[in-house]
Amino acid sequence: MNSSQLRLCLILLCTTQFVALLDFSITMIPLPQIQESLGFTPGALQWVINAYGVVIAGFLLLGGRAADMFGRRRVFLLGLVIFTLGSLLGGFSQSPAMLIITRAVQGFGAALFSPAAFSLLLAVFPEQKQRNRALGAWTAVAASGFVAGLILGGIITDLLGWRWVLWINVPVGVFVIALTGLLPEGRPDSESAVKSLDVWGAILVAAGAATLVFAFANSEHVGLTSLTTLGLIVLSLMLLALFVWVESQVESPLMPIPIFWRRLTGGANLVSLLANTALGPTFVVVALYMQEILGFTATQAGLGLLPMAAAFTLSSAWAGPALIAKVDTKPVILGGMVLFIAGLALLGLSLAADASWAASILPGTLLAGIGYGIAFPAWTVAGIEGVDAVDHGLAGGMLTTTQEIGSAVGLAIGVAISIAALAGGDSAAQGFSYAILVSAGMVVIGLVCAALILPGKTTTLGTVQ
Missing domain, CATH: 1.20.5 (Single alpha-helices involved in coiled-coils or other helix-helix interfaces)
Known part of the structure; x- marks a missing residue:
């Protein structure tokens, strides 16, 4: 391939990853509008997000294995078609059940095309220097997808209506599908072809x-x-x-259990699970608080979450890796989680019916975003350290799976706490506050697990290839 073809392949693959992350956050902002339009109950509303996240968590590793067995471009194309159809039908939803089902369809499609896209990226850029640049672009685009979802979710909802947060995927999907033939086929190797699909x-x-x-x-x-x-x-x-x-x-498990018995790998996945029970709920609870309590528009709510998202993105890109290179993964994880807990506690104690955004949201979300952003790359490095190079993709997929499950379960717990508080006579603002404080408690458990389970002095960022 010449440089123009390589650049186009990189754009196509990064675009799909951008959309996969964008679709997780873009529906957080218009939740009140979706609830009013389709008649969701407060407890069922979380499924707009969790149907997508749970299905990705369940089928992401299966998608990666399918790509290895049946061909990466073929599985990439299949996943993209499923995702695009789910987006199209989801925009036409007339009931909560239809929207939840189509969001699950989107999640299944993303679980197929996301790992296939990553494998194709490695195939397109086999030379180490080019590959590192491509992976840097991939990581940056993925992080920006989540942030963009928060902003676009509000703007699109205010200008066009909530259905367009789903329909926006359709032209993007059609564009990438039309150009998929430019990607390498990514044929399965003989070893992968004989493995069974779990x-x-x-x-x-x-x-x-x-x-x-x-x-x-x-x-x-x-x-x-x-x-x-x-x-x-x-x-x-x-x-x-x-x-x-x-x-x-089974002969070819999705998650080889012996890997989890390693203190570093198993501990990193447990920390990822517990820390992410707080991240997703925080974004959703704060988005609902701004719109239902402070009276923000959808666009204002998206912009109101931007400082936390930006703090997380910048800290995970620069502060976290810099600290890992100087010390070790364990102290970086512990320090980052302490900041994350402090930010969540400050946020939970600040939410009130008569508070302002600057006083109730900004300080806590900034501190929480910085803390999570510092710890995130450290437990990611810990999760793949000591794992054979051939299993790095599997180890990364396991971390993504625990992250998605943690976020889904944490959101469910947070919503349940809020509803129970309302049923007990507390105000909506108090219910949101309790949800954040319970999330902080889950991260405290994760901090204790990290301190007790993770071994000390294991790696630096520079040793990870």
């Missing part, structure tokens, strides 16, 4: 995560401490335990 593993982890989310979402009808809620939580844990058993039995 479909049951993907179904079990997705079902376990979805059941756990549903347990908290359904608590608005039956109560947070009811037997039904507790029974669903037990059922979800049984499904996840069955997933672990299946993974220990």
Whole structure:
């Protein structure tokens, strides 16, 4: 390929990753408008986000394995078609069920094309220097996708209506589909072609995560401490335990269990899971607080979240890696999480019905964004350190899976806490405050786990190839 063709391939692949991250955040802002338009209950509203995240979490590793087995370009194209159709149909939704189903379809499509796009990127840029530049562009675009979703979600909703936050994907998807033939085929190697596809593993982890989310979402009808809620939580844990058993039995598991027994890898994934129970809920709760309590428009709410998103993006790009290079992953994780907890606690204690954005939101979200941004690259490095190079993609996929599951479960818990507070006679602002403080408590547990489980002096950023 000449330089122009390489540049076009990079643009196509980065565009899909941008859209995958954008679609996670772009629906956070118009949640009040979606609720009013389709008649969502407060507890069910979270499924607009969680249907997408849970399905990605359940099928991301399966998508990566399918790309290796059946050809990367083929799976990339299939995922992109599914995602684009889900976006188109989702914009026409006339009921909560239809929107939730189409969001799940979008998530399944993204779970197919995202790992295939990453593999294609490595195939297009085999030379190390070019590959590093391409991976830098990939990372930067992915981070900007989440931030762009917050801004575009508000602007599009105010100008065109919430349905266009889904329809905006359609022309982008059609454009990339039309040019997919320019990408290398990415044929499967002989070893991957003979492996079996662990479909049951993907179904079990997705079902376990979805059941756990549903347990908290359904608590608005039956109560947070009811037997039904507790029974669903037990059922979800049984499904996840069955997933672990299946993974220990099948020939080609999605998640090889022995990797998790390593203190560094298993500990990093546990920290990722617990820390992300706070990140997603914080964005959603603050977006709802600004619109429902402070009276912000959708555009103002998106801009109001920008400082936290920018702090997270800049800290993860520069501050975190710089600290890892100087010290080690464990102290960076611990320090970042302490700042994250402090920011969440400040935010949770500041939310009030008569507060201003500058006083109630800005200080806490900035500190939380900086803390999370510092810790995020450190546990990412820890999660792949000591893993064989051939399994780096798998280790990265595992971190993404725990991140998505943590965010989905954390959002479900936060919404359940808010609803329970309202049912108990507290104000909406107090309910939002309790949700943030509970999230801070989950990160405290993650901090303790990091301190006890992660080994000291393991790596620096410069040793990771």
